[in-house]
Amino acid sequence: MILQPQIYLAPLQGFTDFHFRDAYQKYFGNVDQYFSPWIKLDGEGKLKNSQIRDIRPENNQGVKLIPQVMCNNSVDFLYLANYLFDLGYEEINWNLGCPHPMITKRGLGSALLKNPEKIISTLDKILPKMQNKLSIKMRLGFENEDESVNLLPLLNNYPLTEIIIHARTAAQMYKGKANTDAFENCIGQSKHKLVYNGDLNSLKMFKELSVRFPQINSWMVGRGLIANPFLGSMIKNDSDKLPQNHKKVFLDFHHHLMESYASHLSGEKHLLIKMISFWEYFSNSFKDAHKAHKRIKKAKTLIAYNEAVKMNLNSGFMDSGQKTVDGRQ
Numbered sequence: 001m002i003l004q005p006q007i008y009l010a011p012l013q014g015f016t017d018f019h020f021r022d023a024y025q026k027y028f029g030n031v032d033q034y035f036s037p038w039i040k041l042d043g044e045g046k047l048k049n050s051q052i053r054d055i056r057p058e059n060n061q062g063v064k065l066i067p068q069v070m071c072n073n074s075v076d077f078l079y080l081a082n083y084l085f086d087l088g089y090e091e092i093n094w095n096l097g098c099p100h101p102m103i104t105k106r107g108l109g110s111a112l113l114k115n116p117e118k119i120i121s122t123l124d125k126i127l128p129k130m131q132n133k134l135s136i137k138m139r140l141g142f143e144n145e146d147e148s149v150n151l152l153p154l155l156n157n158y159p160l161t162e163i164i165i166h167a168r169t170a171a172q173m174y175k176g177k178a179n180t181d182a183f184e185n186c187i188g189q190s191k192h193k194l195v196y197n198g199d200l201n202s203l204k205m206f207k208e209l210s211v212r213f214p215q216i217n218s219w220m221v222g223r224g225l226i227a228n229p230f231l232g233s234m235i236k237n238d239s240d241k242l243p244q245n246h247k248k249v250f251l252d253f254h255h256h257l258m259e260s261y262a263s264h265l266s267g268e269k270h271l272l273i274k275m276i277s278f279w280e281y282f283s284n285s286f287k288d289a290h291k292a293h294k295r296i297k298k299a300k301t302l303i304a305y306n307e308a309v310k311m312n313l314n315s316g317f318m319d320s321g322q323k324t325v326d327g328r329q
């Protein structure tokens, strides 16, 4: 029996919130698991209201959501895990990948990869007490790939559901190519189910990676799925044919997303800024990505913005085959 590949939408802080996940699931689907952007307790031990809203079950109807936590001590971890369990989340994900200095200088996210003892001692304290299952999302390392090669064997004895590896070091941020050779080394070190993540943005690339890594059946995709929301269906159906009504589907999705934000954001300006931000990725589905993005960024009113969206749709949406997230073919 050939297993269908499992597709996960990667968490992208500022993009894949509940408004986006809901609209995405309604119009495109083909995502087996969604991950929330990380949530974290502040200095007073509280979550931000926006983070609470993002994971409230009533805002996540119809999507399989795994909330992601950013944490480096067992007390906060258990508090968050219990809070999420009480909301109905039977599985949560631990962020060991965030590369941003605001996070890493506090010893969180990818900074923990420099400190495997801390990861292990946290797992020792939390796992016996957690009611939810736990998965990990990590990078290859903070500074270099040896860190994952050293950490993964230490994780083998812990009951994790899976380990998602973004095949870059934190030092790389989001630049350069994902390091598939280093990912291959990780496979040899782990007994856990591994999930590949990094730069997957076309059916062609998926096929290459799935031939190279036959052990991997789950694929986390971020920017590629936002840029080409039909990619999940292309991968699952092994066909890069677009539905005939793809422009309408995209427009309906876009309309739904905009309405959803309109009901939560105050004023035209905020809505405009929010919608324009998505075009950093959407533009890559257009024949001339640079022009499409520029047209959108020029809009100063919602009317002008909607006009720009229509013009983009009429001039080359998904007309030129599959592109990379950088807009290159």
Ligand SMILES: Cc1cc2nc3c(=O)[nH]c(=O)nc-3n(C[C@H](O)[C@H](O)[C@H](O)COP(=O)(O)O)c2cc1C
Pocket (backbone or CB within 6 Å): 010, 011, 012, 013, 014, 036, 037, 038, 068, 095, 097, 098, 137, 166, 174, 197, 198, 199, 200, 220, 221, 222, 223, 224
């Ligand atoms: C703007 C932005 C925000 C991100 N926010 C998160 C986050 O909250 N949690 C996380 O684990 N990864 C986060 N990531 C990393 C992505 O989940 C993913 O690992 C990365 O983009 C590589 O996958 P891709 O090439 O398929 O996009 C973020 C990435 C970007 C570009």
